Amino acid sequence: MLIYCVEDDESIRGLVTYALKGQGYEVRGFSEAAPFYKALEQNLPDLILLDIMLPGEDGIKVLKKLKNYEQTRDIPVIMATAKSSEYDVVKGLDSGADDYVTKPFGIMELLSRIRSVLRRSRGRNAEPVESHVINYGKITMIPEQHIVKVDGKEINLTLKEFELLKYLMINKNMVLSRDQIMQAVWEEPFSLESRTIDMHIMSLRQKLGEEGKHVCTVRGIGYRLGRKKE
CATH class of the missing domain: 1.10.10.10 (Winged helix-like DNA-binding domain superfamily/Winged helix DNA-binding domain)
Known part of the structure; x- marks a missing residue:
């Protein structure tokens, strides 16, 4: 499983990368949007951890681009934010985020959220055997x-x-x-x-x-x- 972590705080990015690698995930970290976009052109991840407060292009703008692009719209995204206002959380969810965590977050909680989102993502993309309404x-x-x-x-x-x-x-x-x-x-x-x-x-x-x-x-x-x- 490949995870991209877009986070401008080097200490948080390093901690998350270290923890995820320890759980067997392949992880690539990015401090801003530009190198992240270049990486997407080469390899699509299974999940994206995306900070809202990024330098230059913020996380909400990045998320909207991801959801408007056919090749990336189905990649699950977990937003990370230092803000706790309802506006920021709802804006992220309305823009297509699958979940969010508020800094400071615990690594065990983050891992649980990642496992849960990935599990649902696999179920969503699987071919349906029988449909009911x-x-x-x-x-x-x-x-x-x-x-x-x-x-x-x-x-x-x-x-x-x-x-x-x-x-x-x-x-x-x-x-x-x-x-x-x-x-x-x-x-x-x-x-x-x-x-x-x-x-x-x-x-x-x-x-x-x-x-x-x-x-x-x-x-x-x-x-x-x-x-x-x-």
Whole structure:
């Protein structure tokens, strides 16, 4: 597995590279966008770790280019940011990031996120054996083909957003706790940042448009797909 780490902080880039190599990954590090783009022309990685705050061209601009280019649009991307505002997180997710970590992050957490994203990426790119359809309101999902449509129009979701929506749709009208969502969607037994699930829910609602209103917050517990019955 080849991973590209685009990070301008040399100490962080070195630590991440060392840790990933220790886990058997092949890693290449870049301090800015230009050499990263050149490397993409020669070899495409299996996953990209991308810092938001890069010199020159920032990570969001880089991410948008990756998602607009046919050869790189399906490469999973994990964003790294020193910021904790909702705006930065949602902007990254809306631009196509599959996950994010907030600095300073733990190496074990980063490794868990990488394994989880790579696992979903392999599942998404595999040839479907049999397709079935899940429906809720105007939302239609074909899990094996990684397709989601709202009122007949296909929308683009990240791997995490797709798995989150799938879990909500399978358990429609049921209240799902944050712990249940974490175990089902993130799978790994690490402690998520308190706002991680909220950020993905917010991004998912935006992409669903009018149908996003059906993703309801249940205060003090978690979320439900479906309005509360009067």
